[in-house]
Amino acid sequence: MDHAAQSSATVAVAWEQREWKQSVERPASRRQQLAARGSYRAAVPAAIADLDVPVAASLQAEAEDAVREIARFDAEVTAIGRRRADSSDAGGVPAAVAPLAAVLLRTESASSSQIEGVTAGARALALAAIDAQVDPNAQLVTANVAAMQRAIDQADRISVTALLAAHRELLAGHDHAAPGELREQQVWIGGSAPSPHGASFVPPHHERVSAAMEDLVAFVGRVDLPVLIQVAVAHAQFETIHPFNDGNGRIGRTLVHAMLRHAGVTQPLTVPVSAGLLTDTDDYFDALTAYRQGVVEPIVRRFVDASFRAIDNGRHLVDDLEAVHDAWGERLPSRRGSAARRLLPHLLSQPAITIGHVEQVTGVALSAAQRAVEQLESAGVVRRIGTGRRNRIWLAPDVIDALDAFAERVGRRG
Known part of the structure; x- marks a missing residue:
């Protein structure tokens, strides 16, 4: 296509007539059946x-x-x-x-x-x-x-x-x-x-x-x-x-x-x-x-x-999450490189965890995963939800709040 033809081209759709065959599987009132008779116009991009x-x-x-x-x-x-x-x-x-x-x-x-x-x-x-x-x-x-x-x-x-x-x-x-x-x-x-x-x-x-x-x-x-x-x-x-x-x-x-x-x-x-x-x-x-x-x-x-x-x-969201991460680091007493500290960045993107999840993402043994979650809970980083003894779940409320604030700013509701 030469440049002159390109310049005159348009993105507007054209239209064509197509015959419609009403599906017998789709229920319809008599009025709807009447309205669905005959051809219809479909776009031609x-x-x-x-x-x-x-x-x-x-x-x-x-x-x-x-x-x-x-x-x-x-x-x-x-x-x-x-x-x-x-x-x-x-x-x-x-x-x-x-x-x-x-x-x-x-x-x-x-x-x-x-x-x-x-x-x-x-x-x-x-x-x-x-x-x-x-x-x-x-x-x-x-x-x-x-x-x-x-x-x-x-x-x-x-x-x-x-x-x-x-x-x-x-x-x-x-x-x-x-x-x-x-x-x-x-x-x-x-x-x-x-x-x-x-x-x-x-x-x-x-x-x-x-x-x-x-x-x-x-x-x-x-x-x-x-x-x-x-x-x-x-x-x-x-x-x-x-x-x-x-x-x-x-x-x-x-x-x-x-x-x-x-x-x-x-x-x-x-x-x-x-x-x-x-x-x-x-x-x-x-x-x-x-x-x-x-x-x-x-x-x-x-x-x-x-x-x-x-x-x-x-x-705004990144700033909020960075502030959350920094505050967690100051509150958490565990040593640098510990499983608990290694979980902090992960919690920014995945603010719900279980013990099994912690084992998986950190590669530590069950006892170390339990200890890490206990340290995070003691520092107020995560909070346990529910009261059952099995399939226990912890949430990072600060991250949930930051994500909800993001949604509020764009008008999205959860």
Whole structure:
């Protein structure tokens, strides 16, 4: 495609008429059956592999500023880990950064899930991580953590196969979602009828999904576009294609982080961009609608604003957790290098523990694990919950409070 053709291209969807066959397995009233008769309009996504993305110079400059701030935040947290490694027995920088990276990944996964109406608070997520509580929403968020990590781990080559693997992680065991497979049925957004008639948006017919995804991946692989603009367009195009039966929003936001990692903007961290989007979901969904109508700038604007909000809130959370860690260190009398002290960074990312969990993460014997937990409890670092003698659980309330405060700032509730 030559430059003139690129410049005239648009991201606006086209439309096509499709015949609808009412499922006999789906109950419907006579009124709904009548409304579901006849053909319906399904979107035909624009091809974007060679798109020249039209964005005003002022917005492009802000997007570049946002990318620099994301990279700066990533470097700041890495430096915190390096200082901690220099002053402890923690080892190298990656190990020292790991707790903060893990907690940011979990908060981002929780915010991304919340956009889809799946809410789980910090306590429920901490308990779910050690299989101590069966909370369906917490389990879904925990699966989203694994899906996001899978996508990031495969960021060196973003492909349809990699996105299918992330989807499999997200919805394993949920057969209705066909985990790890592109959809083979029509889906739609909005509307209460048991058919796409009257829906607010009808994504492309499933026969078009595979080709549309290959086109998207080609766009993602380009290196001639400003990173955050490319990320915003790729995300909006993914949501327009809606390639899965379920989980599209969450996987679409894992794509964001895979692209940021692929571009080298982030290294150990997952910046909580979804937390920034969660602050105003109406604007976010309106921007997706505008994109489908051919207007790119609103979704770019949402990602620029969300990035700055994410960095501000992420810094606040990291500062809170560092203050908690420092206060713990002053209160804990055990010697440097002890199991109790080695648990402190781990508690930042996993504030619920059992004796067995402590054995596993520290590698110490049962008696040493029990002694470490006793020392942490005596110092007020952890508090036992429940009164049973078996399967005892301890929580780090200071961390739960910091995570709940993060959620409060973005409007997420657990």
